[in-house]
Amino acid sequence: MEYSLAQIITREDCDILLEAAAIARQNLDLQKLQQEKQYRSVTTGTTGIDAALMAVVAELSALETVVATLPEGPTKSEMTTRVMVLGVKKRQLEERREKYGIIALLQKEYAITNIDHEIIENTDYINAITRRKEQI
Numbered sequence: 001m002e003y004s005l006a007q008i009i010t011r012e013d014c015d016i017l018l019e020a021a022a023i024a025r026q027n028l029d030l031q032k033l034q035q036e037k038q039y040r041s042v043t044t045g046t047t048g049i050d051a052a053l054m055a056v057v058a059e060l061s062a063l064e065t066v067v068a069t070l071p072e073g074p075t076k077s078e079m080t081t082r083v084m085v086l087g088v089k090k091r092q093l094e095e096r097r098e099k100y101g102i103i104a105l106l107q108k109e110y111a112i113t114n115i116d117h118e119i120i121e122n123t124d125y126i127n128a129i130t131r132r133k134e135q136i
Helices: 011-069 074-100 102-135
Strands: none
Touching: 011 074, 011 102, 074 102
């Protein structure tokens, strides 16, 4: 973007703009660091969640098959309770997978890319102000 820096006529004004741009850059760097940390968390969390979910689904399927063939009694009651517990665990893992799954991964990648673009623009802005300051 072409900035209207020709209207800036004092080096002090340039210093004020440079200070504000430097603070904005620090904030961008911090945001990027936070997003990258969250990205690492998402990438490492997804694999473990998927493995745990597959194990729960397999166990749940097997137990449901067994429960269907059991006669009424304490064993069937116990197995039914276990099926319910595994159902809850499955739902929790599915919710976690949403939080740490591919959608979360893509959102983090998008956020990091946007911050990178803002950092480039911030650098261009600082360079333009610096050139104007040298002209004054």
